[in-house]
Amino acid sequence: MPDDALTLDVRNLSLRKGASAFSQAIRPGEIVGLAGLDGHGQERFLEVLSGLKEPVAGDVVLDRAGRRTTVTSFRTAVANGIAYLPRDRRATGIFPTQSVLDNFAISTVERDARFGLINTQSRRQRYDVYRQRLSIVAPRPDAAITTLSGGNQQKVLLARALALEPGVLLLNDPTRGVDVATRHVLYDVFRDLARDGMALVILSSEIEEILLLCGRVLVFRDDEIAAEMTGEAMTTESVIAAMFGRAA
Template identity: 75%
Template structure:
């Protein structure tokens, strides 16, 4: 249920010329595992792959502050100094947004409207003179509805009336409304139709072009090959391989997942 806790943090747009990226320093995600040293640069899309249960999802959740590491640290290089991630609240307030894997269990609030699901994490941005402004909320929602091509009958409709793909777009809009420097995506196209997938792909590429760093865990190798500049392949709770450039192929990723030479 930790994924469902989406408090209102507000805050500035963290992207800017002084944002230096996300540093993962000697991170240990399981007993006996080798420490992980990585950096996510602004504008970079990094993929996470591996067989189920080999640590890639745990690693992503640690970046989001949803699981404590056994050792090491995660630091955002922000204007004016660094920000060490010590939990989910700190991650979000520092400039990290997370999109959960299971939108039904950990993402949507099924009894709430489309608009309420969108605005729940950023209520303070719609406040005028201490009161929530419905017009401001609606105007902000409309911006993201257009950007993500969200198809919804009306903002006050129950979110459960939307297709799975449009529910996912609302959750992505909620994450983007935080204006993060780093976006963490846990299998973001799981259970959505082909047309929605390609809309999301274009959005992810556009965000990277604008300077946002993205980390994408995907259960589909083809998706990783399409989107990512480089891929970290996890095996037994360690980064077994880092693959980029011309070496980034289906064969090399699968070989690394099974501990074989390509």
């Protein structure tokens, strides 16, 4: 693992008034899955981790080699190594009037600015690295992002997140609405990132996807963690049972 790998510590977190608090540690190289019926807290938890929403109580703390930073906003999260991929790429992800390249580079503009001007060559070179890594199929960088398939739009958004060089990647239903081939490309990328020491948290509406990708799953019910599973305990039946408050 890299010496500066990030651990995400969740301390006595409560997602709503009256809900039980919980603590979790998401470590470098770990892929943690979030499951639950819609509206039961797993999406709010992911948004709290990203700094987009505040918890009722508790803290989210980033630990990098003993240096601790509390996540108090989305800006703080991004500045300290968290990247977030939103669920609805059309509503909250892409900028539909902009090009593929502009959509990719919008989060890293300062890296390309020199004396107040954008270094287009530097921007394109960085885009090419991620285009190849993620197998993005696009006619050219200056093409409108809306000319790409849904799967390739999603890859551009993932490339944008990875260009921040995060230590923690938060993924909100990352394969929603993409084809099977794109799914498997994304799966391979996620596994490679974890092997390189990144911590990943994946919310998925598909239980099978969580079981395939994740080493640990947190099942939410009524804004609380109803179950935590690893290894052989992670089965479709046990996840569904926890979602509905039943014994497996």
